[in-house]
Amino acid sequence: MNLILLVLAGIFVNNYVLSQFLGICPFLGVSKKVDTAAGMGMAVIFVMSLAAAVAWLVYAFILEPLGITYLYNIAFILVIASLVQFVEMFLKKAAPALYQALGVFLPLITTNCAVLGVAVLNMQKDYNFIQAVLNALGGAIGFALAIVLFAGIRERIADNDTPKAFDGFPMALLTAGLMSIAFLGFSGLIKL
Amino acid sequence: MNMKEVVKPAVVLLIIAGIAAALLGVVSEVTKAPIAAQTEKTLNEGMMAVMPDGGSFTEITDAEKTGTIQAIYKAENGGFVITTAPGGFGGAVNTMVGIGEDGVITGLRVTSHSETPGLGAKSTDPSFYEQFAGKSGTLAVTKDGGEIVPITSSTITSRAVCSGAQEALDWVAANGGAY
Amino acid sequence: MANPLKLIKNGIVNENPTFVQVIGMCPTLAVTSSAINGIGMGLSTTAVLIFANIFVSLLRKVIPDTVRIPCFIVVIATFVTIIEFALKAYLPALNASLGLYIPLIVVNCLILARAEAFASKNGPVAAAFDGIGMGLGFTIGLGVLGLVREFIGAGTLFDITVLPEAFPRTLLFVMAPGAFFTLACLMAALNHFRNKN
Numbered sequence: 001m002n003l004i005l006l007v008l009a010g011i012f013v014n015n016y017v018l019s020q021f022l023g024i025c026p027f028l029g030v031s032k033k034v035d036t037a038a039g040m041g042m043a044v045i046f047v048m049s050l051a052a053a054v055a056w057l058v059y060a061f062i063l064e065p066l067g068i069t070y071l072y073n074i075a076f077i078l079v080i081a082s083l084v085q086f087v088e089m090f091l092k093k094a095a096p097a098l099y100q101a102l103g104v105f106l107p108l109i110t111t112n113c114a115v116l117g118v119a120v121l122n123m124q125k126d127y128n129f130i131q132a133v134l135n136a137l138g139g140a141i142g143f144a145l146a147i148v149l150f151a152g153i154r155e156r157i158a159d160n161d162t163p164k165a166f167d168g169f170p171m172a173l174l175t176a177g178l179m180s181i182a183f184l185g186f187s188g189l190i191k192l
Numbered sequence: 193m194n195m196k197e198v199v200k201p202a203v204v205l206l207i208i209a210g211i212a213a214a215l216l217g218v219v220s221e222v223t224k225a226p227i228a229a230q231t232e233k234t235l236n237e238g239m240m241a242v243m244p245d246g247g248s249f250t251e252i253t254d255a256e257k258t259g260t261i262q263a264i265y266k267a268e269n270g271g272f273v274i275t276t277a278p279g280g281f282g283g284a285v286n287t288m289v290g291i292g293e294d295g296v297i298t299g300l301r302v303t304s305h306s307e308t309p310g311l312g313a314k315s316t317d318p319s320f321y322e323q324f325a326g327k328s329g330t331l332a333v334t335k336d337g338g339e340i341v342p343i344t345s346s347t348i349t350s351r352a353v354c355s356g357a358q359e360a361l362d363w364v365a366a367n368g369g370a371y
Numbered sequence: 372m373a374n375p376l377k378l379i380k381n382g383i384v385n386e387n388p389t390f391v392q393v394i395g396m397c398p399t400l401a402v403t404s405s406a407i408n409g410i411g412m413g414l415s416t417t418a419v420l421i422f423a424n425i426f427v428s429l430l431r432k433v434i435p436d437t438v439r440i441p442c443f444i445v446v447i448a449t450f451v452t453i454i455e456f457a458l459k460a461y462l463p464a465l466n467a468s469l470g471l472y473i474p475l476i477v478v479n480c481l482i483l484a485r486a487e488a489f490a491s492k493n494g495p496v497a498a499a500f501d502g503i504g505m506g507l508g509f510t511i512g513l514g515v516l517g518l519v520r521e522f523i524g525a526g527t528l529f530d531i532t533v534l535p536e537a538f539p540r541t542l543l544f545v546m547a548p549g550a551f552f553t554l555a556c557l558m559a560a561l562n563h564f565r566n567k568n
Contacts, residue, residue, distance in 0.1 A: 019547045021401035025480055070220040071213055073474050074448040081441060113397045113478040120474050165563035169393055170555040177551030201435040208442050212449040219453050226460035310542040
């Protein structure tokens, strides 16, 4: 039961983009069209869950036993970077169709701070393996939901006249702000 | 692709990572003592605030921790300082409670929280936490028939702090005599 | 070698990371609920940026092209961890309020972008000044954002109350949505000013 709540909290209450500002770069950068936003969302769900799992294993079975936990930041970022590379190579060979859909988004994920953020949060909160993976999964689904909704709104705004000074980023930021208010409505719903 | 093209980059990366790891090892050794001192200083200041005449404090490690109790400290004057982490609006509200030998609260502080700024975050205001000093028995906010006046529009946070203090009171009532 | 003053001005004005390049948005939005937090984050990032730039520049002839990104990341992560330990040991209050966002300086696109675009192509002195300029530009961006949000949302500047108690505070501005709104309005104001000229 608590595990289901953990996932739901990640999606709605502690939404990484709209309430914790993790993963803002791809959120603003790849959200002009719903198709690409959905592709980015899928790629993030895939990589983030996998990265959280591997980072947890590295921390529990390498860094902690050796007493070198102070290297966690370097270790996590290298795990994520090499994992992204590995996933890219694997998909290219094993699932060309999926690679076609997600390929261009994969390199961008290395600098998505939500991925590293989840790994660090899991460590700080002392989550066990299952909690860590589910926390990442919830957070990633929340990211995908937010970016797809956001892209939908931006597609519509693009066809309308906006004040000239607000063209581009300011308009996108205002939209994100309004979405963030909507997501504030979820806060306090789930107690963990 | 010949071997040299693969091996050289890998070796360079390995050397850089090795130097980085060694450097961080040194930095972590150097800052270990100051960090430990800072953590202890923050803890001691908190305990002094909730129990000004407690003297020195020693942690009781073998006690049974009920509810959200995080740590229990025994004061020189016979009282207890207990840290709890009840669930508030935006996550755990870490609360430190001082309870005298007679089972009366000597002081209470919210040490860290992620409540809404300007609303639940006001739990760190003296006008709220000073109400708890001198209370004992059963605690509740006025809405639930108790004496604690909740923070305006932040009943959930206020209830959380009350339940944290209650857990501490109950622990002292049940186990205080044994330590 | 380019003029140091020009490099610094370039970072603060012409290529300001926050308002012109719009990169490093996560900390920009996340920690600017008060001016102190914004400036603290800005200066921590500046420190990492300067050291990372110098070392990337020194190592630029040794690092093979194929593994340059992982090498840059290792250099950056090292300095971030050093800053993290230093803050924990000597400025614990700032460390507590910046929390998770200190380790996340590693993935601040600004630092990797400067390593790739400037430090790996220039000498260490120029790279250091580029780091100072970009870092100050970033700090100013975060500081301004923090000042505005703190003033509207809490009625204080640097924790000193400036608005009379009776004046209503717009709490939304110190919460998440306020970050988006404040940055949107500041950028729109700059655009307006630029369009006029």
